[in-house]
Amino acid sequence: MKLGDMIKGYREEHGISQRQFALSCGLSNGYIAMIERGENPKTKRPIEPTLNNLKKIASCMGITAAELMESVDNMTVKMEEGDDVFDQSYPPIDFSKYHQIPILGRIAAGLPLYADEHVEGYTLTDLNGGAEYFSLRVKGDSMNAIGINDGYLIIVRRQDEVENGEVAVVLVGEEDATVKRFYATDTTVTLMPQSTNPIHQPQMYDLKKTSVKVLGKVVKVEFSL
Numbered sequence: 001m002k003l004g005d006m007i008k009g010y011r012e013e014h015g016i017s018q019r020q021f022a023l024s025c026g027l028s029n030g031y032i033a034m035i036e037r038g039e040n041p042k043t044k045r046p047i048e049p050t051l052n053n054l055k056k057i058a059s060c061m062g063i064t065a066a067e068l069m070e071s072v073d074n075m076t077v078k079m080e081e082g083d084d085v086f087d088q089s090y091p092p093i094d095f096s097k098y099h100q101i102p103i104l105g106r107i108a109a110g111l112p113l114y115a116d117e118h119v120e121g122y123t124l125t126d127l128n129g130g131a132e133y134f135s136l137r138v139k140g141d142s143m144n145a146i147g148i149n150d151g152y153l154i155i156v157r158r159q160d161e162v163e164n165g166e167v168a169v170v171l172v173g174e175e176d177a178t179v180k181r182f183y184a185t186d187t188t189v190t191l192m193p194q195s196t197n198p199i200h201q202p203q204m205y206d207l208k209k210t211s212v213k214v215l216g217k218v219v220k221v222e223f224s225l
Contacts, residue, residue, distance in 0.1 A: 141196070
């Protein structure tokens with residue numbers, strides 16, 4: 001059996017999409033798609049996974065890399081110095097603990113939060129506790145000093161209030177939503193950037209003149225290698 005067939009069979013048996021499997025492995029959807037296809041569409045050559053990636057795939061399937069290699073016909077792996085295929089033993093991932101949440105490319109005033117115009121895809125999270133979550137793709141470097149970089153995904157717990165000093169997703173007036181550290185008084189809101197770029201300065205709003213709506217609290221930051 002080929003590696004791609006094993007992955008596809010496992011996904012179908014457990015009702016997991018290709019994207020969900022890739023996300024759980026910490027690999028890109030395109031990479032898993034190429035393995036299942038059996039070749040790189042650009043080079044038309046077979047995919048030869050690194051041992052590190054093979055271990056990630058095996059982990060998602062609840063087996064060791066050695067067991068996975070034994071089950072695949074003519075398995076070839078890129079080895080690096082110090083690699084030991086027999087050093088990994090992972091418990092299977094319980095996908096029942098995960099649930100799907102939307103990735104919002106942007107949030108604009110005048111549209112429902114989960115309007116089709118906002119949703120660019122979906123991701124998985126194991127956060128629960130009865131709360132509602134969404135993910136937002138960060139644009140810009142206004143929060144890079146605390147590790148929220150351009151292109152990263154943030155997981156947001158939907159709520160309309162946050163404590164002073166917490167990082168929040170906020171909708172200001174008729175503008176798109178922004179991610180900033182939040183401070184409020186009875187009459188004002190100050191949104192503080194956390195950036196290494198001096199172009200980003202604190203933004204203060206008079207609540208009598210400008211509407212400021214908290215959409216949620218940032219609870220997790222994710223990025224892809």
